Amino acid sequence: MEGIxxxxxxxxxxxxxxxxxxEAVTAGLALAAQLNAPLTxxxxxxxxxxxxxxxxxxxARVIAxxxxxxxxxxxxxxAAACEALCRVAHATIVLAPGSSxxxxxxAGVAHRLNGFIDTHITAIAAQTPGVPGPAPLGTQESASPxxxxxxxxWFYRQRIEAVLSRDSxxxxxxxxxxxxxxxxxxxxxxxxxxxxxxxxxxRTTVTGLRAPQxxxxxxxxxxxxxxxxxxxxxxxQPDGQTHVPEAASLILGLLNSTSASLGSSKSLVDQxxxxxxxxxxxxxxxxxxxxxxxxxxxxxxxxxxxxxxPHVVGWRFIAERRAVSLDPNCxxxxxxxxxxxxxxxxxxxxxxxxxxxxxxx
Amino acid sequence: MATPLQIVVCAGIVPDPLQTLEPTTxxxxxxxxxxxxxxxxxxxWAASALxxxxxxxxxxPGSKLWLVSLGPKAKLQQVMMTIAQKVPFEFVPxxxxxxxxPDAHSTAQxxxxxxxxxxxxxxxxxxxxxxxxxxxxxxxxxLQLVGERLGITDQFQGVDQITLNDDSSIxxxxxxxxxxxxxxxxxxxxxxxxxxxxxxxxxxxxxxxxMANMRTIMPALQKAKPTTLAANxxxxxxxALPKQQRTTRVVKDLNPDEIAAELAAWIGAE
Numbered sequence: 001m002e003g004i005x006x007x008x009x010x011x012x013x014x015x016x017x018x019x020x021x022x023e024a025v026t027a028g029l030a031l032a033a034q035l036n037a038p039l040t041x042x043x044x045x046x047x048x049x050x051x052x053x054x055x056x057x058x059x060a061r062v063i064a065x066x067x068x069x070x071x072x073x074x075x076x077x078x079a080a081a082c083e084a085l086c087r088v089a090h091a092t093i094v095l096a097p098g099s100s101x102x103x104x105x106x107a108g109v110a111h112r113l114n115g116f117i118d119t120h121i122t123a124i125a126a127q128t129p130g131v132p133g134p135a136p137l138g139t140q141e142s143a144s145p146x147x148x149x150x151x152x153x154w155f156y157r158q159r160i161e162a163v164l165s166r167d168s169x170x171x172x173x174x175x176x177x178x179x180x181x182x183x184x185x186x187x188x189x190x191x192x193x194x195x196x197x198x199x200x201x202x203r204t205t206v207t208g209l210r211a212p213q214x215x216x217x218x219x220x221x222x223x224x225x226x227x228x229x230x231x232x233x234x235x236x237q238p239d240g241q242t243h244v245p246e247a248a249s250l251i252l253g254l255l256n257s258t259s260a261s262l263g264s265s266k267s268l269v270d271q272x273x274x275x276x277x278x279x280x281x282x283x284x285x286x287x288x289x290x291x292x293x294x295x296x297x298x299x300x301x302x303x304x305x306x307x308x309x310p311h312v313v314g315w316r317f318i319a320e321r322r323a324v325s326l327d328p329n330c331x332x333x334x335x336x337x338x339x340x341x342x343x344x345x346x347x348x349x350x351x352x353x354x355x356x357x358x359x360x361x
Numbered sequence: 362m363a364t365p366l367q368i369v370v371c372a373g374i375v376p377d378p379l380q381t382l383e384p385t386t387x388x389x390x391x392x393x394x395x396x397x398x399x400x401x402x403x404x405x406w407a408a409s410a411l412x413x414x415x416x417x418x419x420x421x422p423g424s425k426l427w428l429v430s431l432g433p434k435a436k437l438q439q440v441m442m443t444i445a446q447k448v449p450f451e452f453v454p455x456x457x458x459x460x461x462x463p464d465a466h467s468t469a470q471x472x473x474x475x476x477x478x479x480x481x482x483x484x485x486x487x488x489x490x491x492x493x494x495x496x497x498x499x500x501x502x503x504l505q506l507v508g509e510r511l512g513i514t515d516q517f518q519g520v521d522q523i524t525l526n527d528d529s530s531i532x533x534x535x536x537x538x539x540x541x542x543x544x545x546x547x548x549x550x551x552x553x554x555x556x557x558x559x560x561x562x563x564x565x566x567x568x569x570x571x572m573a574n575m576r577t578i579m580p581a582l583q584k585a586k587p588t589t590l591a592a593n594x595x596x597x598x599x600x601a602l603p604k605q606q607r608t609t610r611v612v613k614d615l616n617p618d619e620i621a622a623e624l625a626a627w628i629g630a631e
Contacts (some may be wrong), residue, residue, distance in 0.1 A: 073537075074545065075516040100537040104518050107465075107502035108509040116466055116593055119500045137391045137597040150598055155461045156376075157496050160384050161603050162391065162462075168594030203548035204515050210534065210542045219540025225628060258628055270562070284521065284558035285540045290378045290496060291405040291558065301624065310378040316603070322627065324620070328613060335606040341620045342613045351621035359625065 002037040002149075004028055005091035006060075007082055009101055010045035014071070017043070017051045020097035022182035024175050027124060028095045029058060029183070031149070034126035037093075042085035044078065046071050048192055056188035063088055063193045072206035073101040075108070077199060082109040084197045092169040093149065095124075098176050106174050115170035122179045123152040157290050158316035177221075178296040178317070219285060225260040226297040226318055227251070228288060229279065230305025231267040232326070237346065248279050250349045257356035261297060263288035265311045288314035303345040307331030324348050364529055365423030366550070367483055368414040369476050370450070371491035371504060372407030374432045374440045374459065376400070378496065384600040390592075391462045391600040401436050401459075403444050406492025410556035412564060414490045415448030417525070427482075429453045429475055431468060434582055441578050446571035447564045452578045453479065454585040461497030462597065467590035469506030477511065484511065486550045493518045493555030501555065508553035516553040517545065522560055 006028035008021035017025075025041060032039035039060040045051050048064035055062055065081040082105055086094055094110070096102045098119060110117040127148045150165045151173060233247040255262055264279075264286040271278050287293065290310035300318035305311065307323060308331050315321060315336070322339045323332035332340045341348065376382060376393065377400040385394040393399070403411070411428060418424035428450040430437055437454050445452075455475055457468075476482070476489070489511065491504040501518060508516050519536030526532065529549040534542040536557050612620070 073543065076514045079514070100519065100535070100543070103501055104505075104516060104535075107505040108516065111466075111506050111509045116464075116595070117500075117502055118595075119502060137386050137600060155498060155600075156382055156393075157378075157499055159382050159602070160600060162600040163598040165596050165598060166594045167596075200514055205546050207544045207546055209537070210544050211540065221539060285536065287558065299628070301628075308379075309381075320627075321607070322624065328611060333609050333611050335609055337609055338607055339610045339612060341615065341624075342611065343615070343617055343620050347617035348620050348624070351617045352624050355621050355625040356628070359629070 002035050002093055003040070003089065003091040004032050004035070004037050004093045004095065005040040005042055005086060005089040007042045007044070007085060007094060007096040007102060008051070009043070009099070010048070010051050014046045015050040017054065018097065018099060019182050020099050020175070020177045022184070023177065023180040024095050024097045025055065025058065025183040026180040027175055028060075031093070031095070031124055031126060035149075040089040040091060042082070042089065043192075044070050044081045044085075052190040052192045053187040054185065055183070056190035057185040058183070061193070062190050063195050065195050065197050069199055069202070073104070074202075074204045074206055075105055076202055076204060078102070079105040079108050079112070080197050080199055082106070083112050084195050086113055086170065088193075088195050092171065094170055094172040096172065096174050098174040103174060106172055110170070110172040113170055115172055116166055116168045117172035117174065118151060118153060118164065118166070119174035120153045121151045121173045121175050122154070124173065125150050154316070158294050158313045220259060220261040221295070223259055223261040224298045225258050226263050226288075226295055226300040227254055227258070227260040228263040228265065228300065228302040228305055229268060229282070230265045230303060231271065232304025232345065233279065234268065234271060243346065244279065246346065248281070250346065250353065251279065252281070253353040254349055254356070257353060257360070261295060262286055263293070263295065263314070265289065265305050266291060290314070302332060302337070303349065307336050312336050364421055364525065365425075366417060366421050366488055367425050367486045368418060368488045368490055369427045369429055369479070369482070370407065370411045370414050371429050371472055371489070371507060372411055373404045373430060373495050373497065374401045374436050375404045375496040377402050378405070384602065386600075389458075391597045392460055396459055397433065397436065401440050403440055404492050404495050404497070406494060406496075406556055406558070408444075408492075408563070409559040409561070410490040410492055410554070411444070411450070412448060412561045413523075413556060413559045414488075415450065415564070416561055421525070425481070426450045427453050427479060429455070429472060431455045431457045431471060431588070432459050433457075434585055437585075438582055441574075441582075445574035445578055446566040446568060449570050449574060452574070452581045454582050456585040456587040458590060461495065461499065462600070463590040464593045464595045465498060465500050465503045466506060466593050469503050469510060471588050471590065472503070473507045473510035476507065484551060487511070487513070488550050489513060489553045491555055493520070493557055504553060504555045511551070513551045513553050515547045515551070516555075517547075518555040519557045520554045520559075521557050523554060
C-alpha cells in the first residue's frame with residue numbers, strides 16, 4: 001500500500017506556506033483520495049505552528065522540523081530536514097513543490113533514501129486498481145494490473161510531452177508551479193509532531209537576495225500578462241537610427257500600466273554581451289525559451305520578435321498569444337500565436353500605453 | 362591570491378535547438394527519430410558552466426579543468442570538433458546512450474564513478490560544475506545526484522555568478538523565484554554548482570587551443586568505456602509532440618490606433 005508525504009516550506013514571512021507548497025498539498029490530497037492512502041504533510045519552517053494551522057482541515061498527519069537553521073534555504077540544512085521528515089513518514093510517494101528551495105535538495109534526499117525522483121511534473125493520475133493500462137513503450141507486455149501512478153512531464157525543453165511511471169519506491173515527484181489549485185481552508189488548531197534533525201556541519205551562509213534589475217521589478221510570476229521584447233526594439237528604425245531610450249520608455253510604460261511580466265528573446269539579451277545597444281533593465285533572467293524560462297501566464301504579447309522555435313518553446317504555458325511584428329512571415333504566423341498584427345511595435349505600444357493610461361484615469 | 366582549482370564540468374550533448382524533434386519508439390523505449398543523424402551541440406547551460414570554469418581556471422594558475430561527457434562516441438567527437446576550439450580542458454568521455462529518456466539516477470551513477478576515478482583529483486578541492494538543467498531531460502537532478510554520490514553537501518543550482526574570495530570562500534548567486542538571485546557564501550570547495558546562463562559570452566574559436574585539446578581528445582575517445590544505463594523501474598506510457606498548432610489570424614490592414622484598441626480590450630478582458 002502506498003503512503004504519501006507532501007513536503008512543504010514556509011514563505012519569506014515564516015508564518016505561511018508558499019503558494020507552490022499549498023498547490024502540492026492539493027495534489028497530495030487528491031492522490032491520497034484516489035489511492036485511499038494515508039497522507040502526511042511535512043513542514044520546514046522556523047516556527048511551523050501558523051503554517052500547520054492552515055492545514056488542520058486536511059485531516060492529514062502534520063510533522064515539522066523547525067529552528068533558526070531553517071530560515072535560510074541551503075542544501076545542507078534543507079536536505080537534512082527533508083530526509084528526517086521522509087524517514088519519519090515512511091512514505092512511498094513524496095510530493096514536493098518545484099520551488100527553488102526544494103529543487104535544490106530533492107534529488108539528493110531521494111538518493112539518501114535509496115529512492116528515485118522525477119521533476120517538473122504537471123499532472124498525476126492514479127490508475128484504477130485491477131484495470132490494466134497500455135504497455136510501456138519498448139515492451140510487448142501489457143502493464144501490471146496493480147495500482148499504479150502515472151505522471152506527466154515535458155522533455156526537450158517543453159517540446160515533447162511524456163507520461164511515465166515507476167515501480168521503484170520511494171518515488172519523489174516535484175510538481176511544477178501553477179499546475180494545481182493552492183489549498184485553502186479556514187485555519188484551526190493543528191497537532192504538530194516536531195521532528196528532531198541531526199544537522200551536518202554548516203559551511204554555507206545565505207546573506208540575502210539581490211534583484212538584478214534596477215528600479216522596476218520586471219519579472220512578476222503572478223502577472224496575468226507576459227510581455228516579450230524582441231531584438232527588433234534595438235534595431236535601426238525606418239529613419240536609419242536606433243531608438244533604444246524610446247524603446248525602453250515604451251516597454252517600461254506598458255509594464256507600469258499592466259503589471260506585466262517582462263520576457264525577452266535570447267538574441268536581445270545577448271546583445272549586451274556583444275557590446276551593442278541594450279535595454280538596461282534586461283538580463284538573462286528575462287530570457288524566455290530553450291535556454292531561458294518557461295513562465296505560466298494567462299496571456300502573452302510578443303513584440304519585435306521573430307517567434308523562432310527555440311524562443312517559442314518557452315511559451316508552452318502561455319494560454320492566449322498575440323504578437324506585433326513587421327514581418328508577415330515570422331514564426332508567430334505559423335500557428336504559434338492566436339493573432340499576429342503586422343505593424344510597427346513602436347507606434348502600436350505608444351498608442352496602447354496612451355489608451356491604458358487613459359483607462360486608468 | 363590565486364588558488365589552484367580542480368574543476369570538473371559535466372556536460373551532455375543535445376540536438377541543435379533549431380532541429381525539429383519527432384519522438385519514436387525504439388527497442389529500448391522512447392527516443393528521438395534520427396537522433397544520431399541530427400546535428401548536436403554541447404548542452405547550452407552546461408556550455409555556460411564550461412566557459413565559466415575555463416575563465417576561473419585561467420584566473421587561477423595551476424588549476425585543472427576536466428570535461429566529463431556521456432554519449433555515443435561519434436556524437437561526442439562531432440561536438441568536440443567545435444568545443445575543443447573554445448577553451449582548454451581535459452576530455453573524459455564515457456560511451457553511452459544519447460537523449461533525455463534514460464534514467465537520471467543511472468546517468469549520475471556513471472558520472473560519479475567516472476569522476477571519482479579521475480587520476481590526480483583531490484576531492485577536497487573539487488568544484489563540480491554543470492548545467493542546472495539539460496536541454497533533453499531538463500530535470501535538474503543529475504548534477505545534484507552526482508554531488509550527493511561524491512559526498513558534497515554544499516550545492517547550488519541556477520548559478521549565474523560566483524566570486525572567489527581571498528579566504529577561499531565563494532560567493533554564489535543562484536536564481537530563485539521572482540527574478541531574483543539568492544546570495545550565499547560557501548566556505549569553499551568542495552561544492553556543486555549547477556549553472557544557468559552565467560555572464561560570459563561564448564568564447565571565440567581558437568585553433569591553437571583546438572589543436573592542443575584534440576591531441577588528448579582523440580585518444581580519450583578511443584579509450585572511452587562503454588556503459589549501459591539501468592531503467593530503475595522507469596517506464597514510459599506515452600511520448601508525444603504537444604498539439605500546439607494554433608489557427609493564427611494575421612492582421613495586416615489595421616492602423617496602430619485600431620491595433621492598440623484591440624490589444625487594450627484584450628489585455629483588460631478577464
